[in-house]
Amino acid sequence: MFPKLVPQEFERPFSIHPDVTVTYYHAGHILGASIVKIVVKGKEQEKKLVFSGDLGRYHDPILYPPSRIPKADILWIESTYGDRVSPPVKPEEELGRAIRDTFDRGGLVIIPAFAVGRTQLVMYYLFQLMEKGKIPKAPIFLDSPMAINATKLYLDFKSDHQLSAVLEEDGNHPFDHPQLHYFQKQEQSRSLNEYRGNAIIISASGMATGGRVLHHLFHHLPDEKNGVIFVGYQAEGTRGRRLLDGEPEIRIYGREVPVKAKIYQIDGLSAHADQNELMDWAEGFIEKPKIVFIIHGEEKSASILGQKLQEEMGWRTILPQYLESFMLFENI
Numbered sequence: 529m530f531p532k533l534v535p536q537e538f539e540r541p542f543s544i545h546p547d548v549t550v551t552y553y554h555a556g557h558i559l560g561a562s563i564v565k566i567v568v569k570g571k572e573q574e575k576k577l578v579f580s581g582d583l584g585r586y587h588d589p590i591l592y593p594p595s596r597i598p599k600a601d602i603l604w605i606e607s608t609y610g611d612r613v614s615p616p617v618k619p620e621e622e623l624g625r626a627i628r629d630t631f632d633r634g635g636l637v638i639i640p641a642f643a644v645g646r647t648q649l650v651m652y653y654l655f656q657l658m659e660k661g662k663i664p665k666a667p668i669f670l671d672s673p674m675a676i677n678a679t680k681l682y683l684d685f686k687s688d689h690q691l692s693a694v695l696e697e698d699g700n701h702p703f704d705h706p707q708l709h710y711f712q713k714q715e716q717s718r719s720l721n722e723y724r725g726n727a728i729i730i731s732a733s734g735m736a737t738g739g740r741v742l743h744h745l746f747h748h749l750p751d752e753k754n755g756v757i758f759v760g761y762q763a764e765g766t767r768g769r770r771l772l773d774g775e776p777e778i779r780i781y782g783r784e785v786p787v788k789a790k791i792y793q794i795d796g797l798s799a800h801a802d803q804n805e806l807m808d809w810a811e812g813f814i815e816k817p818k819i820v821f822i823i824h825g826e827e828k829s830a831s832i833l834g835q836k837l838q839e840e841m842g843w844r845t846i847l848p849q850y851l852e853s854f855m856l857f858e859n860i
Contacts, residue, residue, distance in 0.1 A: 538562070538688070539595075553595035556584025557799050558645030559681060559688060563595055570860025577856075578817075580605045582824070583801040583809055590649055590682075590689050594801065596812030602856055603817040605810065607825030608761060608800040610833025619796030620653040623757065624662045626792040630755030631664055631726045635789070638748055638756045640741045640768060642734035643675035645799050646760050648682060648703070650730060652691075653797075655702035669720060671711040671731040671740050679703050721747045734760050736767035746780045754789040759797040764826065806833060810841060819856070820845045 536542055541551045547569040552562035561584065566577040578600035586593045630637050641647045647670065657663045670676060682703065686692040695701060711717050717740050720729060731741035745767075748754045762768035767778055771791050777784040801809065820843045822834040827847075834845035848854070 541567075553597065554592045554688075555581045556586075556588060556591045556594045556801075557582035558584075558642075559591065559648075559678070559685065561645075563597060565597060565600075568860065573860055575601045575857060575860055577602045578604070580809070582606055582608070582799070583806065584799055585801060586805055586808065588649070588799075590652060590691055591645075592688075592690065594805075594809050596809065598812065598814045600813060600817045602819050602821075603813075604821045604823050605806065605833075606800075607806070607822050607830040607833040609798065609802045609829060610806060610822070610825050610836075611829040611831075612802060613804050614796050614798065614802040617796055619794050620657060621662075622794045622796060623650070623653055623759070624657045626755060626757050626794065627657070627663045627728065629792075630753075630790065631666070633753045633755075634725060635751065635753035635755055636723060636725065636748060637728045638741065638744050638754065638789075639728065639730045639759060640734050640736045640745075640756070641675070641730050641732065641759055642799075643672050643732045644678045646734055646797070647672065647675040647730055647732070648679055649797065649799070650759055651679070651708070652702040654728065655705060655708075658707060659700075664726060665707050666726040666728060668708045668728045668730065669711055670708065671717050671720065671729055671744070673712050675730070675732060676710050676712060717743070720744060734768070735762050736771065742780055745778070746783075746785055749778065749789050750786050752788040752790070755792060756789050757792045757794060759794050761798055761800060762793075803833065803836070807836065807840070810837060810843075816841070816843055818844070819854075822847050 536552060538552050538554060541549045543549050549567045551565045555561040555563045561581055563581055564579040568575045576599055578597050583594045583606060584591055627637055639650055641650055654668055658665045729744050731744055733739040758768055762772055770778060772793055777786055822830045822845055830847050834847055837843045837845050
């Protein structure tokens with residue numbers, strides 16, 4: 529179907545040109561996410577270009593931690609959480625507390641979640657919390673066709689994550705148990721509009737910018753019994769950020785919807801490395817890169833990370849601007 533897409537294995541170099549070799553390494557952000565190392569061979573020397581991609585957490589229960597890369601001539605490093613450190617709490621405990629709080633009010637929980645990665649992590653924690661008796665066993669509706677398809681990939685690519693033993697244990701499958709219901713069809717999704725009482729709806733998109741989660745928010749935000757739990761980063765300008773900022777009304781489908789439901793944020797569930805973890809990954813380089821581009825972050829987080837790398841590691845950091853260009857090598 530996509531003849532130009534050629535799958536590649538982690539940590540196995542492949543050539544895209546006689547003088548250019550590419551290797552993927554685990555980034556730990558979502559299933560299949562990769563750090564990319566490109567080696568360009570010249571007449572007298574070779575140069576290593578490393579792209580961090582989105583880096584994940586070092587203690588994720590599902591994914592492998594980001595691989596350490598020892599050398600790079602040019603480095604591009606993400607900075608999503610370059611200005612903050614995740615709180616020293618167990619995210620599953622915070623998630624359980626928010627769910628119990630909502631259930632005690634007789635409400636329903638809506639979890640906007642990215643279809644790949646975040647949804648599966650939330651499903652894992654919900655199963656753990658229910659089996660340990662830390663939250664009541666209530667229906668969990670996964671209402672996202674893309675998330676359902678992505679979940680199946682965890683069964684197909686067991687070597688790329690740490691859940692193999694869990695998935696093979698009878699009766700302990702976080703993606704297949706009596707409380708979990710997969711909703712593929714729109715009719716199933718619409719049936720939740722009038723749902724009342726304890727239940728959990730997981731639906732995309734994670735920042736409430738689109739997807740099926742919008743009609744769940746449209747129907748359930750006005751009820752003060754309900755709760756909305758954000759389990760990831762909410763970018764500026766998104767509905768998710770506006771809800772976290774406490775706006776009393778939010779526009780959905782062209783109408784202003786009153787926000788009566790309680791809004792929660794679980795920081796520890798983010799799939800992005802925080803400032804300490806970004807610095808820890810940077811410490812893996814045994815030589816200073818000649819140039820370090822700080823990318824993929826809002827201006828504040830990128831600036832703070834760049835300054836920290838300069839002060840603590842002596843790196844030359846650059847925050848590239850829109851349409852700015854650079855000469856990486858004169859000749860090699």
